[in-house]
Amino acid sequence: MAGKFITFEGGEGTGKSTQLKLLASWLREKGIDCLESKEPGGTEVGQEIRRLLVCGDKDKMDPVAEALLYYADRRIHLTKKIWPALEKGQWLLSDRYADSTTAYQFYGYNRKVQRETLNSLYKLVAGDFKPDLTILLDIDPVIGLKRSFTKAGTMSDKETRFETRGLEFHNLMRGGFLEMAKAEPERFIVLNADKSIEALHNEITGIMAERFNIP
Numbered sequence: 001m002a003g004k005f006i007t008f009e010g011g012e013g014t015g016k017s018t019q020l021k022l023l024a025s026w027l028r029e030k031g032i033d034c035l036e037s038k039e040p041g042g043t044e045v046g047q048e049i050r051r052l053l054v055c056g057d058k059d060k061m062d063p064v065a066e067a068l069l070y071y072a073d074r075r076i077h078l079t080k081k082i083w084p085a086l087e088k089g090q091w092l093l094s095d096r097y098a099d100s101t102t103a104y105q106f107y108g109y110n111r112k113v114q115r116e117t118l119n120s121l122y123k124l125v126a127g128d129f130k131p132d133l134t135i136l137l138d139i140d141p142v143i144g145l146k147r148s149f150t151k152a153g154t155m156s157d158k159e160t161r162f163e164t165r166g167l168e169f170h171n172l173m174r175g176g177f178l179e180m181a182k183a184e185p186e187r188f189i190v191l192n193a194d195k196s197i198e199a200l201h202n203e204i205t206g207i208m209a210e211r212f213n214i215p
């Protein structure tokens with residue numbers, strides 16, 4: 001596959017969506033054809049799955065059911081959008097991917113879903129396929145959640161099912177992301193997201209230029 005698959009990961013309000021958009025514009029300026037996508041909900045069917053996952057009462061389903069829905073969404077995303085794009089030579093930027101599922105379903109819920117179960121689901125839907133680069137935006141959840149809640153006030157569909165979980169959940173998740181990054185240092189870059197939007201963007205483009213030889 002000729003294109004590159006770049007994922008943005010991190011907790012709520014770390015700036016994933018903001019930075020993904022900025023990076024996509026920067027790549028296009030460099031003449032790279034790229035698609036912006038997200039999980040859950042990167043496809044039409046995925047949008048319906050997303051609504052089930054992110055809206056409504058936080059206890060309406062358990063972590064196992066959630067994991068299955070995330071992986072159904074991911075399979076559709078891969079087969080209908082990610083793989084076809086990469087085959088055409090396009091780059092695909094995804095706002096969250098599998099590391100988010102592990103961070104939430106395994107670390108956030110304090111191991112209510114086994115890591116091996118998630119690994120098997122990953123193998124089933126993606127095989128050996130992995131992102132070429134994962135940008136992990138790290139910030140104290142107190143700051144991230146504050147940003148998210150400010151944004152939620154302006155959202156029409158109130159995608160707040162996870163934002164309403166306690167700080168402990170978000171701290172576990174943050175630790176999980178950092179642990180995963182440590183285990184795969186060649187795939188992840190970890191950035192301190194507690195800085196201005198512009199400073200973070202410059203950092204990201206610097207890394208992209210070096211990693212992928214973009215002049």
Ligand SMILES: Nc1ncnc2c1ncn2[C@@H]1O[C@H](COP(=O)(O)OP(=O)(O)OP(=O)(O)O)[C@@H](O)[C@H]1O
Nearest residue numbers: 011012013014015016017018147148151195196197
């Ligand atoms: N570096 C930053 N400094 C201050 N505010 C920021 C920064 N980056 C993003 N924001 C603002 O914080 C809010 C959350 O940012 P954004 O939506 O990009 O985060 P996210 O990681 O995608 O969040 P979520 O997980 O909730 O989707 C937005 O209102 C955005 O404008």
Ligand SMILES: [Mg+2]
Nearest residue numbers: 016017018095
């Ligand atoms: Mg976002």
